[in-house]
Amino acid sequence: MAKFTDVHRGMKxxxxxxxxxxxxxxLAIQADEKVQFERAWxxxxxxxxxxxxxxxxxxxxxxxxxxAGHPADEIHPVPLMV
Amino acid sequence: MAKFTDVHRGMKxxxxxxxxxxxxxxLAIQADEKVQFERAWxxxxxxxxxxxxxxxxxxxxxxxxxxAGHPADEIHPVPLMV
Numbered sequence: 835m836a837k838f839t840d841v842h843r844g845m846k847x848x849x850x851x852x853x854x855x856x857x858x859x860x861l862a863i864q865a866d867e868k869v870q871f872e873r874a875w876x877x878x879x880x881x882x883x884x885x886x887x888x889x890x891x892x893x894x895x896x897x898x899x900x901x902a903g904h905p906a907d908e909i910h911p912v913p914l915m916v
Numbered sequence: 917m918a919k920f921t922d923v924h925r926g927m928k929x930x931x932x933x934x935x936x937x938x939x940x941x942x943l944a945i946q947a948d949e950k951v952q953f954e955r956a957w958x959x960x961x962x963x964x965x966x967x968x969x970x971x972x973x974x975x976x977x978x979x980x981x982x983x984a985g986h987p988a989d990e991i992h993p994v995p996l997m998v
Contacts, residue, residue: 839957839966850996857998875921875968875994882992884921884966886957910964912957914932916939 835868836913838887838895840906846881853883859902860885867894917950919997920969920977922988928963935965941984942967949976 853876860871869889876883885906889895892909899906935958942953951971958965967988971977974991981988 837957848996853996854998874998875919876996877992877994878996880992884992884994910959910962910966912959912966914930914935914958914960916936916956 835888835890836911837915838889838892839910839912840885840887840895840899841908842883842885842899842904843907844881845876845883846878848876848878848881848883856883856902856904857885859904860898863901864898867898869894869898871898917970917972919994920971920974921992921994922967922969922977922981923990924965924967924981924986925989926963927958927965928960930958930960930963930965938965938984938986939967941986942980945983946980949980951976951980953980 857874864871869887871887874885887895895909939956946953951969953969956967969977977991
């Protein structure tokens with residue numbers, strides 16, 4: 835298992851309720867790929883959403899986000915953390 | 917106070933010790949600008965480092981990172997969080 839951050843673009847105007855609903859859609863199916871989404875941060879002005887997860891691979895993160903209806907534009911492994 | 921994420925590029929090969937030292941350099945002076953750096957994640961392969969902070973402004977985050985010797989390439993406000 836490793837840590838990943840991912841970025842979604844084009845979410846301008848996203849609301850707190852929409853962010854919560856999107857995160858819950860991930861949580862509902864994440865066990866299928868042994869992914870654990872931990873946090874998500876959004877900027878409605880720029881339309882960027884960033885997520886932090888623990889997962890077996892970037893592909894597992896990508897598949898869960900795709901199936902939940904919000905494919906990621908970037909997925910980065912982040913093996914170091916403080 | 918608001919949440920911010922920021923990105924540093926060009927840190928290929930960064931080690932755990934270097935990430936810790938960089939984070940401590942921020943912590944040592946962050947009170948000057950009422951910034952609180954919470955977490956940082958790094959990918960030595962891509963050379964990207966992402967930080968999460970709470971601060972009065974993006975400018976405050978920018979100034980602390982500059983004074984600590986590692987200016988940020990991007991700073992994003994993230995008013996929504998789950």
